[in-house]
Amino acid sequence: MTLFTTILAFLCSLGPLIIFHELGHYTVARLCGVKVLRFSLGFGKVIWSRRFGADQTEWVISILPLGGYVRMLDDRDPGTRALSEADQAREYTRKSVWQRIAIVAAGPVANFLLAIAVFGGLYMVGMDEIGTRVRGMEASTPAYQAGLRGGDRIVAVNGAPVATYAELRWETLKAVLDKGGVRFDVAQQGGARYSATLPPAALAGKNVEGDLLGELGISTFLSPVTIGKIPDPAGPAGRAGMQPGDRVLSIDGQAVPDGAALMKLVGQSCGRTLQFVIERGGRSLSLTVTPELNKATNISRINAQIISSPEMVKVTLGPLDAIAAGAATTWQQSVMSLKMIGKMVTGQVSLANLTGVVTIADYAGKTARLGPIEFLSFIAVVSVSLGVMNLLPIPVLDGGLLLYYSLEVLTGRPLPGRIVELAQYAGMALLVMLMGLALFNDVNRLTQPAPTPPANTYIRCPND
Template identity: 50%
Template sequence: MNLLQTLLAFMVALGSLVIIHELGHYSIARLCGVKVLRFSVGMGKVIYSRKFGPDQTEWAISILPLGGYVKMLDKREQPDLQLSDADLKREFTNQSVWRRIAIVAAGPAANFLLAILIFSGLYWYGVPEPAARLRAPAEQTVAFQAGVRGGELVTAINGKAVQGWSDLRWQLVQLSVEKTTAKIDLERANDGPAGGNRMSTITIPSTALGTDDLEGDFLGKLGLGLARSKTTLGRVEAGGAGQQAGLQSGDRILTVNGNVVADGDAFVNLVRASPATALNLTLLRAGQEVAAIVTPASIVREGKSIGQIKVEIASGVEMVTLRAAPVQAVSQAVVRTWDSSILQLKMLGKVITGEASIKNISGPITIADYAGQTARIGLVTYLGFIAAISIGLGVMNLLPIPVLDGGLLMYYSLEVLTGRPVSERVGQLGQRLGIGLLMTLMMVAVFNDIVRLVT
């Protein structure tokens, strides 16, 4: 069922982005008076089509679901075709270079516009997400060495306010790519008799903010984890080690073997690491402390023995809702789209120069996986994913690689500078090089995808 949902979410996301991209080309081509022969969703052989409008434009679905295209009247494709004077005026290469630039640039522009519209709507509607509150890190991590002990709320990074967990990650990713030290402002609960909160600042050095694998558990490697709720037991299964020890739904775990348990995840890890080993628990039940001894059953998974007590652990996080007024929502959406585009270009530049690992290049398998995950979380998260992928599609198509929109824009820019179009021979050579480069990038991306799935 999850596989089917993942495939469906991927196809909906990809299909909608391709349609928006090609509609950008189509709408500006029509505005410039260029005759459009075919609008295809998908590549390769046409499997279904219908013709509409005064020009009888063919609207088609093609067999390969990756990509799409708009086919305009172009005498280069049929050099022997005799065109009427009316059609000759509407032929693509007969348009001014500025009109051709507008038509080609309209595809990526449509993707950026879509991202801005989605982000604007989400910021206006309100986006629920985890608060930027930290859990206790392991002692060997950078976060622990910087002074994080758990329970702190991140309020700002380098003077810029942090609104939630995704904003925390986003700002640190940007600093990582820029190799900039992060000064993180924290709000801590005051343990003294006066109560209240106190502020402090920790520093994460630029050397710790690596770019080896920003797609992976980037924050976890730094020791920055999302704080979870206290360890409260849910359903206790009959016949399990938990029931035999007298554990009850609603019990809160205070200590295990005399050590305080930070949260539900920490308790689960302790149980898993203690097969057939007695654990002395201190519980809080109906306001009273109760002692219990539970011995996790030993089960084998993937050739390794782990502990199991058959008790559900209620694990939650502190949530916040990020909401903005309409004008502010649009402004934030524009800034987010711009920052995302620049970040992707910087990251690609670092991959090319060897400053960042090629492991950061993702392909269709990873995108499909994220599509399924975000769709299962909810519509708001899924729409945010579509906006992010739309930005990526716009940036990719603007790269100066022949066969992409950016390659054509590069040719037309040379035409503006020199006053004459790029020769057909140079265009054909560039197309071969562009196809080879794209195939290489695709193979690297798919290889990275497979490695991520395996590991």
């Protein structure tokens, strides 16, 4: 069932994005007076086709649903050459260079417009997101040394307001990529305000590919610990007499403010008996719990569900503000994608970050199981990525064609056919290599062992 959900979610996410992209090309081509012969979802063998409209455009579904194309009258292709005088006026290469630029650019632009519409719609409906209140941090972390304190709420990063943890991470990531410092504007619970500044030196060498905020010592505020389900009555929690709904107050005399603190204390026990103080029905009780150690994973546990949720905020905007926020989010993600690509090209970021259809399918399935809001957010993100990818100046992509036409605008004449042909071969080879690398990264990511969880986040026994 999980595999079926993943495949269905992948098709339901990528399919509409491809259709929307190709509809951009199709619509502008028709507006420019170009005759469209075929609109295809997918490549390869045609498995369904119908003809519609005055031009009897063929609408088809092909066997490989990993892209699509719009075939127009084009004298460069013997199979689509304009034969009649009427058709010659509607042939693609006879249109002005600006019309050809508009037709090619319409595909990526359609993806950006779709992302703006989806993001904007989500902001209008309202999205529950993790807030910017931070939990307590170690004194050795850069954030603590800069003056940030647990329980306070970050309200701006370098002057840019932030209301959600995602915005906080985004603005911090931008500052790190720009090799600048970070100034956090912070609000305390009583209303007082202060600033905590991290200089560029404190950010140097931080991993932009992983948990950047975690490396700085920043993590989201969590609610006090409540015990959820106890799956095995014979497990440590069950034997000790724990019950669902118990609130954990302390362990061995140390206060337990949230789930992360509980996991750290249990992880450090390595099977040693612990004294839990819990609250049940308004009374405090003391329970003796001996965590069990899984020798295969070196992780200890009490075998109970730990409920400790992040603080959530609901972001709801009016129509105009929502569309503006959607446009801003789309722009930010596009810029960040280009920066990441640039850093991969220059070697500043590992090529292991390049992902392909397998990872897209995996995340499509995961977000679909989380709910419609998460799934639609994922679709918008992929739409932005699809638009950015197609604008890269690689022959055979839209960006490659835009590069040709830009040179035509500058020189006043089209590039020689032989140069275009050689560029197409080189572009195809590069694209195949990138797809192969992305597939390798996808498979490697899914098959490699899970990374060792950090002791301050998961229940883990340190090695002797």
